Amino acid sequence: MNKKYYITTPIYYPSAEFHIGHCYTTIIADAIARYKRLAGYDVFFQTGTDEHGLKIETKAEEANVTPKEYVDKIILNAKDLWASLDISYDYFIRTTDEHHYTRVQKIFKTLYDKGDIYKGEYKGLYCVPCESFWTESQLIDGKCPDCGREVNFVTEEAYFFRLSKYQKKLEELYESEPEFILPVSRKNEMLNNFIKPGLEDLCVSRTSFKWGIPVDFDEKHVIYVWIDALTNYITSLGYPDETPEFKKYWPADLHLVGKEIVRFHTIIWPAILMALDLPLPHQVFGHGWLVIDGGKISKSLGNYKDPREYINTYGVDAVRYFALREVPFGSDGNFSESALITRTNADLCNILGNLVSRTIQMAIKYFGGVIEDKKCYEALDEDLLEATKDLKNKVDKKMDELKINEALDIIFDLLRKCNKYIDDTTPWSIAKDESKLDRLETVLYNLMEAIRVSATLLQAFIPSTANKIFAGLKIENNNFDNIYHKTPKYVLGDEKPANLFERIKEN
Numbered sequence: 454m455n456k457k458y459y460i461t462t463p464i465y466y467p468s469a470e471f472h473i474g475h476c477y478t479t480i481i482a483d484a485i486a487r488y489k490r491l492a493g494y495d496v497f498f499q500t501g502t503d504e505h506g507l508k509i510e511t512k513a514e515e516a517n518v519t520p521k522e523y524v525d526k527i528i529l530n531a532k533d534l535w536a537s538l539d540i541s542y543d544y545f546i547r548t549t550d551e552h553h554y555t556r557v558q559k560i561f562k563t564l565y566d567k568g569d570i571y572k573g574e575y576k577g578l579y580c581v582p583c584e585s586f587w588t589e590s591q592l593i594d595g596k597c598p599d600c601g602r603e604v605n606f607v608t609e610e611a612y613f614f615r616l617s618k619y620q621k622k623l624e625e626l627y628e629s630e631p632e633f634i635l636p637v638s639r640k641n642e643m644l645n646n647f648i649k650p651g652l653e654d655l656c657v658s659r660t661s662f663k664w665g666i667p668v669d670f671d672e673k674h675v676i677y678v679w680i681d682a683l684t685n686y687i688t689s690l691g692y693p694d695e696t697p698e699f700k701k702y703w704p705a706d707l708h709l710v711g712k713e714i715v716r717f718h719t720i721i722w723p724a725i726l727m728a729l730d731l732p733l734p735h736q737v738f739g740h741g742w743l744v745i746d747g748g749k750i751s752k753s754l755g756n757y758k759d760p761r762e763y764i765n766t767y768g769v770d771a772v773r774y775f776a777l778r779e780v781p782f783g784s785d786g787n788f789s790e791s792a793l794i795t796r797t798n799a800d801l802c803n804i805l806g807n808l809v810s811r812t813i814q815m816a817i818k819y820f821g822g823v824i825e826d827k828k829c830y831e832a833l834d835e836d837l838l839e840a841t842k843d844l845k846n847k848v849d850k851k852m853d854e855l856k857i858n859e860a861l862d863i864i865f866d867l868l869r870k871c872n873k874y875i876d877d878t879t880p881w882s883i884a885k886d887e888s889k890l891d892r893l894e895t896v897l898y899n900l901m902e903a904i905r906v907s908a909t910l911l912q913a914f915i916p917s918t919a920n921k922i923f924a925g926l927k928i929e930n931n932n933f934d935n936i937y938h939k940t941p942k943y944v945l946g947d948e949k950p951a952n953l954f955e956r957i958k959e960n
């Protein structure tokens with residue numbers, strides 16, 4: 454049986470239309486999911502939407518529609534966006550799904566019956582836009598540490614999750630699983646800023662708004678945010694029912710999350726799972742943010758476009774490639790249209806597109822498109838042949854470490870080598886000598902094999918381009934099992950394929 458791999462994105466708030474920042478996480482999750490599928494894993498890739506809460510209730514009121522109507526429209530658009538970005542999710546969970554709804558109620562009741570949830574009174578500081586409670590010591594200059602806005606003092610009857618009880622177990626988890634949180638800097642932040650100072654019990658219900666899942670044994674309360682949101686990762690698989698999906702896919706292998714929600718995924722989520730006696734996810738990766746001009750991407754600042762505009766103008770793989778390649782995974786990075794154009798021209802057009810088109814054109818021109826390995830090697834080939842042979846191992850290693858941008862850079866290193874190989878071997882001058890046709894064919898074959906191997910890996914990152922390359926080479930797509938099965942004979946026909954990327958004019 455194939456090994457399983459369960460990967461998730463956060464479930465996004467459909468309080469406004471999605472922007473390039475949401476695309477960032479989802480594209481990365483998609484590339485990892487595709488990579489694992491190509492490697493033969495039975496992958497379950499989940500994304501979705503986190504639809505409850507005061508913010509959405511308020512937005513819907515402002516728009517004069519019901520909360521459900523409000524979110525339905527955004528989700529329709531989000532699904533369209535994911536389709537235009539070639540996002541290959543296996544399951545899209547909505548927290549308004551009936552299954553999720555009833556399963557969350559059961560989970561809440563189980564925790565209550567076990568004494569891990571109790572009724573008390575909440576007195577504290579609350580940030581409405583972030584839907585987060587804060588302690589005095591967490592505030593920065595008296596304001597919400599996440600968004601910098603005012604917090605309000607509130608008192609209300611509420612249910613609490615006994616988070617404090619799990620302090621020691623969490624410390625042990627961090628100790629025994631050093632790679633539970635990546636990058637390591639985020640782990641230290643969690644430990645030093647949140648766990649070591651002492652965990653407080655967590656407010657998990659609200660009475661001040663209605664748009665949420667009611668506590669079924671105390672209907673005045675709605676289940677508030679984290680027990681509703683975080684449990685999406687298990688309710689989608691059927692939990693608390695013992696479904697085959699749950700047995701197969703849980704625990705998750707990787708929760709990909711933005712740095713601002715690492716805390717919830719590495720403190721609250723494991724504690725809830727411990728309380729439910731469930732195994733913990735293997736890893737939570739907290740990535741950085743895409744920023745615009747150094748600041749947050751924000752609807753109110755009006756500093757972003759619908760990502761579909763970029764896709765329509767530059768193509769889906771220009772956007773995917775930018776998200777995957779531009780920023781070291783884990784750090785913040787700047788997004789701008791001009792950086793997107795520069796990256797597309799430099800890598801996709803000049804390195805990849807040119808190489809594929811030059812190689813295919815030469816194969817057609819000199820051999821009518823029929824190329825076999827004539828094994829007429831020279832010392833000059835060594836570097837390219839070795840690099841082709843090593844490519845998958847090197848990329849695998851980077852992917853295991855979730856160094857996505859470096860994985861791509863290694864593939865592009867090989868493509869750069871191919872371009873240099875053309876410059877060094879100068880096929881057009883070999884072609885002048887009739888006696889050297891076998892050598893010329895070998896050079897082209899070496900190039901085509903390097904392109905094929907690269908395209909096999911590129912399927913995870915820029916799948917539609919990789920498909921075009923396979924179509925241009927007139928071969929079936931490879932997966933990782935047959936990546937090193939050499940193509941016995943390329944038969945391209947005599948029609949020159951369209952360019953993979955057109956150069957974009959820089960303003």
Ligand code: MSP
Nearest residue numbers: 463464465466474475478503682683710711742743
């Ligand atoms: N609903 C919660 C998550 C619950 S998960 C159980 C939430 N939603 S959110 O809509 O605010 O989106 C959060 C995620 O979107 C971030 O964690 C991050 O993955 C992604 N991003 C949103 N803006 C982003 C950037 N500007 N840059 C990169 N990622 C961004 O928090």
